[in-house]
Structures are given as C-alpha cells and as structure tokens.
Amino acid sequence: MIIQQVENNVYITDIDRFDLAQTLECGQCFRWKSDSEGVYTGIVGEEIQRIYQTETELVFFETTADKVENFWVRYFDLERDYEAIANHLSELEPKLKIAQKYAQGIRILNQEPWEVLCSFIISQNNNIPRIQGIISRMCSIFGEEICGGKGYTFPSAGTIAELEAHDLADLRAGFRAKYIIDAARKYAGGEIAKDELYIIEIDKARSELMKIFGVGPKVADCVLLFGFGRLEAFPQDVWIKRILSEEFPNGTSLTTDKYAGIAQQYLFHWARTARNKEKI
DNA sequence: CACCAGGCAGTGC
DNA sequence: GCACTGCATGGT
Numbered sequence: 001m002i003i004q005q006v007e008n009n010v011y012i013t014d015i016d017r018f019d020l021a022q023t024l025e026c027g028q029c030f031r032w033k034s035d036s037e038g039v040y041t042g043i044v045g046e047e048i049q050r051i052y053q054t055e056t057e058l059v060f061f062e063t064t065a066d067k068v069e070n071f072w073v074r075y076f077d078l079e080r081d082y083e084a085i086a087n088h089l090s091e092l093e094p095k096l097k098i099a100q101k102y103a104q105g106i107r108i109l110n111q112e113p114w115e116v117l118c119s120f121i122i123s124q125n126n127n128i129p130r131i132q133g134i135i136s137r138m139c140s141i142f143g144e145e146i147c148g149g150k151g152y153t154f155p156s157a158g159t160i161a162e163l164e165a166h167d168l169a170d171l172r173a174g175f176r177a178k179y180i181i182d183a184a185r186k187y188a189g190g191e192i193a194k195d196e197l198y199i200i201e202i203d204k205a206r207s208e209l210m211k212i213f214g215v216g217p218k219v220a221d222c223v224l225l226f227g228f229g230r231l232e233a234f235p236q237d238v239w240i241k242r243i244l245s246e247e248f249p250n251g252t253s254l255t256t257d258k259y260a261g262i263a264q265q266y267l268f269h270w271a272r273t274a275r276n277k278e279k280i
Numbered sequence: 281c282a283c284c285a286g287g288c289a290g291t292g293c
Numbered sequence: 294g295c296a297c298t299g300c301a302t303g304g305t
Contacts, residue, residue: 027286124287130303131286174301179288216288237286268286 001078005065012058012068017082019105020053026106026269028226030119030132031139031154043139043151044075045112077107082262089263093254095247096263099270106265113194113227114187115154120222121179121214137171160184179214186212197228205230225261234260239271 002013024032024040032042039052039061049072050061060068073079086104090097118138123131135154142159143152161184168177186192192212197205202224209220221235234255236244244252254263 120286123285125285125300126287126302127285127304133303172302174303175288175299176301214288218287222286235286239286272286 001073003065003068003073008062010060010063010065010068012060012078013056015058015078017086017104018053018058018076018078018107020051020058022103022105022269023076023107023109026103026265027128027272028109028265029111030128030135043146043153046144046146046153048147048151075110077110080107082107085259085262086266089254089257089259089266092257093248093252093263095252096254096266099266100263102274103266103269106262106269108229108231108262108265109226110229111226112154113197113223114157116227117183117187117209117212117215117219117223118154118157118160118180120219120226121183121212122173122176123222124176124214124219126176134171134173134176138168141170157184157188161188176214179212182213183215197224198230202230202232206233221261225264231259231261232257234264237268239268240264243267243271243275 001015004011004013020040021034021038024034024042029042032040034040037052039050041048041050043049049063052059052061060072063072082104086100090100119131119135122134126134139152139154142155142163144155145152160180163181163184165177165181168180171177173180187194193200193208197208200208205224205228206217206220209215209223210217215223218235218237221233224230224233225235234240236255244255248254254260257263
C-alpha cells in the first residue's frame with residue numbers, strides 16, 4: 001500500500017482486495033452515498049469525505065496524507081491481510097469459496113460504536129432504504145450542522161438520552177423509538193461497559209449489549225463486528241439463517257471461527273446479490 | 281388487500 | 294428451553 005498526496009487529494013495505490021462499492025454497499029453502513037460518477041460521499045465523525053476508486057487507485061478528495069494514514073486506513077481496515085483470511089476460511093469450509101470470491105473486495109469497517117448500535121436497532125424488521133431514511137432524518141433533526149450546512153453529524157448518545165420516545169416521532173422509526181432512547185440512556189449513562197467490549201469474551205460482550213431494551217443477539221453481534229472490531233462475531237439474520245440451513249444443513253465451523261464475521265459478510269453479500277444466479 | 285423488511289419482547293407451554 | 298405473535302412504517 002502506497003499513500004501519496006498530490007495537491008489537495010490523497011492517492012492510495014497497491015491495495016490488495018479492496019472494493020469501495022462492495023465495502024460501502026454490503027449493508028454494514030448506512031450513510032455513504034454515491035453519485036452518478038461513482039464518487040462516494042460520507043460523513044464520519046465531523047468530517048465530510050469524498051472518495052473515488054479507479055482500477056489502480058483509491059482517491060480521497062481534499063484531505064491530507066496525515067489524515068488518510070491516521071484515520072481512513074483504519075476505518076477501511078486497509079492494513080489487514082484479507083487474502084490470508086479468505087484462504088483460511090475457505091480451507092475451513094470449501095463451500096465458502098464462491099461467496100468469498102464474489103465478495104472478496106469487502107472490508108469490515110471500523111465505525112463509531114454508538115452510531116452502529118443505533119443503526120442496527122433501527123434495522124430490525126426493516127428494509128435498507130427505510131433504515132437509511134430514518135438515520136438520515138435522525139442526523140438532520142438531532143445532529144450538528146457541519147461544513148456550513150452541507151451535512152450533519154450523527155447525534156451523540158448524550159443528546160438522544162435527554163429525549164423521550166415521542167420526541168423521535170418525526171423519524172418515523174415506529175416501535176424502535178423506545179429502543180433508541182433506552183440505548184442512548186444506557187450507553188451515555190455508563191451502564192454499558194463500552195471500553196470492555198473490545199476485549200472481553202465475546203459471549204460476555206454480547207450479554208452486555210443485550211442489557212439494552214430492543215437489543216438481541218443479532219443486533220449485538222452487528223455492533224460488536226462493525227463497531228468494536230470483533231471479527232469473531234457472526235450476526236445471524238434471516239438471510240444467514242436461510243443459507244446456513246440450505247447450504248450447511250449439518251452445520252459449519254465458520255460460525256465460530258476467529259474470523260467468522262468476515263465469512264458472514266461474504267455469505268450475506270453473496271446471498272443478497274448473486275445467489276441463485278451462481279449456485280454453490 | 282395481503283405480505284414483506286439485516287428482530288425483538290412478551291406470552292404460553 | 295422452544296414456538297408462537299404483535300409490532301410502526303412504507304413499499305410492492
């Protein structure tokens with residue numbers, strides 16, 4: 001991986017197995033949008049960033065090499081050897097190969113945990129366009145304006161913790177509003193041992209998040225995987241359950257591997273976009 | 281009109 | 294423990 005700055009843009013070349021579109025559109029995040037030219041714009045923290053990928057390079061518009069090295073490389077998990085992990089996973093389970101090959105440009109993002117928690121609470125019994133709409137309204141109503149109104153931050157847990165469920169009516173989040181409030185209060189109030197979630201045993205971490213009303217095993221695993229870097233978390237949604245029962249009726253050790261979460265993303269993305277066109 | 285969407289809590293057994 | 298049901302909202 002080579003990082004270099006040319007005027008106000010930063011270019012990364014020599015990245016193995018990275019596909020910007022797959023990574024941002026495989027359902028792990030909800031606030032990146034692409035324009036007709038394929039330029040992705042996203043807000044992470046208080047930064048609005050525009051990114052574009054060509055055949056040979058990844059381009060970060062109007063930023064600095066320092067910011068790319070110290071923030072975006074970790075956000076996109078660019079330093080991890082995904083080829084080695086993919087080989088390990090398909091050795092463990094040869095049937096993973098097709099999904100893995102199809103989805104090989106995916107990287108697991110390191111997102112802000114509170115945003116992930118809130119987003120996946122909203123995701124339950126919901127579809128992706130509507131999830132994006134609710135999150136977008138949440139930011140524009142309760143987030144802070146940045147770059148002179150070009151965008152809004154994701155509202156902090158502390159901000160949401162001050163509200164009551166009926167204050168979220170304009171989000172049209174339905175029955176999830178009360179879950180969001182409970183999550184914000186427990187998260188901001190220190191009832192959830194956030195710092196521990198990076199390191200404690202995965203079952204303990206899952207139970208810790210499940211103290212929140214409206215957080216079950218699936219949402220907890222998404223938060224651990226996408227927010228706390230716990231690659232052994234294996235979220236089981238309806239798509240994954242369907243695949244497990246149809247393709248692995250006798251079970252598979254993928255679900256308990258150290259990199260189970262990466263296998264899960266390969267299977268999830270493949271199931272939603274390519275399965276039945278290309279059978280295992 | 282019914283049925284579905286990256287689930288979960290409540291209930292009954 | 295396990296099977297079932299209702300849930301807000303919006304799209305087919």
